[in-house]
Amino acid sequence: MTLQLGFIGFGQMAQAMAKGFNQKEHPPFTLHASSIDFDALTAHATPLNVQPISSNQQLVDQCDWIILAVKPDQVEGVLNDIDVASFENKGVISIASGITLDQLKQRLPKSTSILTMIPNTPVCVGEGILMCQEDTTFTQEDLTQFKDVFSHLGTIHFANGDAFKSLATLSGCGPAFVAMVIEAMADGMVKYGAPRDLAYQIASQTIKGTAQMQLDTNTHPGVLKDQVTSPGGTTIKGVAALEEKGMRHAFISAMDGILDH
Ligand SMILES: NC(=O)C1=CN([C@@H]2O[C@H](COP(=O)(O)OP(=O)(O)OC[C@H]3O[C@@H](n4cnc5c(N)ncnc54)[C@H](OP(=O)(O)O)[C@@H]3O)[C@@H](O)[C@H]2O)C=CC1
Numbered sequence: 001m002t003l004q005l006g007f008i009g010f011g012q013m014a015q016a017m018a019k020g021f022n023q024k025e026h027p028p029f030t031l032h033a034s035s036i037d038f039d040a041l042t043a044h045a046t047p048l049n050v051q052p053i054s055s056n057q058q059l060v061d062q063c064d065w066i067i068l069a070v071k072p073d074q075v076e077g078v079l080n081d082i083d084v085a086s087f088e089n090k091g092v093i094s095i096a097s098g099i100t101l102d103q104l105k106q107r108l109p110k111s112t113s114i115l116t117m118i119p120n121t122p123v124c125v126g127e128g129i130l131m132c133q134e135d136t137t138f139t140q141e142d143l144t145q146f147k148d149v150f151s152h153l154g155t156i157h158f159a160n161g162d163a164f165k166s167l168a169t170l171s172g173c174g175p176a177f178v179a180m181v182i183e184a185m186a187d188g189m190v191k192y193g194a195p196r197d198l199a200y201q202i203a204s205q206t207i208k209g210t211a212q213m214q215l216d217t218n219t220h221p222g223v224l225k226d227q228v229t230s231p232g233g234t235t236i237k238g239v240a241a242l243e244e245k246g247m248r249h250a251f252i253s254a255m256d257g258i259l260d261h
């Protein structure tokens with residue numbers, strides 16, 4: 001039977017996931033979504049082959065697996081407005097940052113399978129990361145089906161505790177950091193005369209190519225850097241300037257800013 005998959009909340013992340021799912025021909029699932037403003041929902045959902053549903057309750061009634069895709073501080077209100085019993089024997093996948101398995105277990109029936117994960121926006125092109133918590137009430141059978149359905153969005157990883165927190169923080173927030181790097185690298189090129197469109201393409205492809213090389217060869221990033229920095233050459237001058245500006249420290253501080261609050 002076709003899996004009925006429903007998003008509660010259809011904002012940035014749910015739409016990115018729907019775009020990623022749309023890349024799959026003959027998907028073994030049907031997508032649904034509910035949100036606050038039905039007209040806005042319909043406008044966003046219909047082009048993505050997602051069926052708009054007029055209430056969260058109806059969505060839960062109709063779906064096998066429900067993706068909680070509202071802001072973390074909206075989860076409580078959403079659950080308050082749904083008959084808890086309607087979650088019996090269903091799957092709940094929460095993508096709400098900071099909402100824990102224990103919090104959801106307290107709110108949902110024992111028979112509900114729960115998985116918490118942090119996706120990232122590149123899921124929209126099938127190149128995302130789904131950072132899942134090992135601590136889950138999904139059964140092995142659920143997890144097999146989960147991997148089958150969600151692997152269209154990117155790579156799936158499992159971790160727990162502090163490792164989960166830091167990995168999910170970097171993968172979830174990282175696209176914003178990388179986009180800032182692309183923008184900054186392009187500004188550097190534009191300063192010296194490059195057309196802006198081409199500067200973005202060159203910056204993005206340089207990052208994509210370097211990342212692909214690291215993933216394919218598993219070479220230490222320091223070695224990849226050394227391969228480019230010839231003694232007395234041009235690259236080492238740029239590397240020195242980045243170090244002077246505290247580039248590495250800036251990235252570590254970004255994690256401190258999020259995790260050390
Ligand atoms: N954006 C990202 O890169 C990532 C986000 N996440 C998580 O995903 C979740 C959603 O984030 P994001 O998509 O960015 O946020 P958005 O604000 O873009 O999306 C939230 C959506 O939920 C809707 N909504 C609000 N209240 C309700 C309700 N009671 N019932 C149904 N729908 C409701 C909002 O509607 P309206 O706009 O009309 O208020 C909006 O469409 C968050 O918990 C976040 O932590 C996780 C990883 C990455």
Ligand SMILES: O=C(O)[C@@H]1CCC=N1
Nearest residue numbers: 097118169172173174
């Ligand atoms: O910034 C946020 O709140 C969300 C959580 C992870 C990425 N974006």
